[in-house]
Amino acid sequence: MIGAVEADLATAVAAIARAAGAAILEVYAAPVESVQKADDSPLTVADLKAHGLITAALARLTPALPVLSEESEPASVAARRDWPRYWLVDPLDGTREFLSRNGEFTVNIALIEGGRPRLGVVHIPVGDCSYVGIPGAGAWRRTGDGTAEPLAVRDGVAATPRVLGSRSHRGQSLDAFLARLGAHELVSAGSALKFCRLAEGAADLYPRLSPTSEWDTAAGQAVVEAAGGHVVTLSGTPLRYNERETLLNPSFLACAGDPGRWLGLISAG
Secondary structure, three states, rough: OOOHHHHHHHHHHHHHHHHHHHHHHHHHHOOOOOOOOOOEEEHHHHHHHHHHHHHHHHHHHOOOEEEEEEEOHHHHOOOOOOOOOOEEEEEEEOHHHHHHHOOOOOOEEEEEEEEEEEEEEEEEOOOEEEEEEEOOOOEEEEOOOOOOEEOOOOOOOOOOOOEEEEOOOOOOOHHHHHHOOOOOEEEEEEEOOHHHHHOOOOOOOOEEEEOEEEEHHHHHHHHHHHHHOEEOOOOEEEEEOOOOOOOOOOOEEEOOOOOOOHHHHHHOO
């Protein structure tokens, strides 16, 4: 069961993510220009509007908790190692999808505690759909003001597994894994949508063998784990946060069932 405090916090964070999504859609409705950041990823006014809205709202909601966003100032990033509990935010995950206008971009907000995501919200502005997860308590999906629908990963693996792959960041390592896997169906999706598809039972696994940042994955990991799935490094341990000098994640596997059946195929490469 989800406790009252957890439920209230999840509801509040989902409302913040939804408000950020509405702000993003205001920009999405008009021609958009972008600039390149130092890591060559694009940045738009929509990223910055969502960042400002989310960080201000979280500061009001939980004044004692720090907020680390993709668009945070470097000084905030340097101080993060002293944070046992904090918010981890990607204000607009999938800026390339946003610019290509395919609708596959999300707002990601996660609560990190002790190196693990304890609550996560992934909101899809196009379609006004939110995925919320509290590991150990449950996951659900809500569209607009509709009824919350409980989520659960697939029970068992299909004879032809469905594999989620990035729409914008597919590399040779994934192609090599798919060749070793044999018969499969590859489903492309942008941003944290891949975690959502896994959590709702639409796929079996999501191997990520190219770079991601911690804010890309934390909220989605919370949703998948809350729905009964796993997100593990290639050594089989749960993906953790705020424990490395870098904010880049190692390669990982998100899956519905036992990760062991897939990790051998990945490491064989």
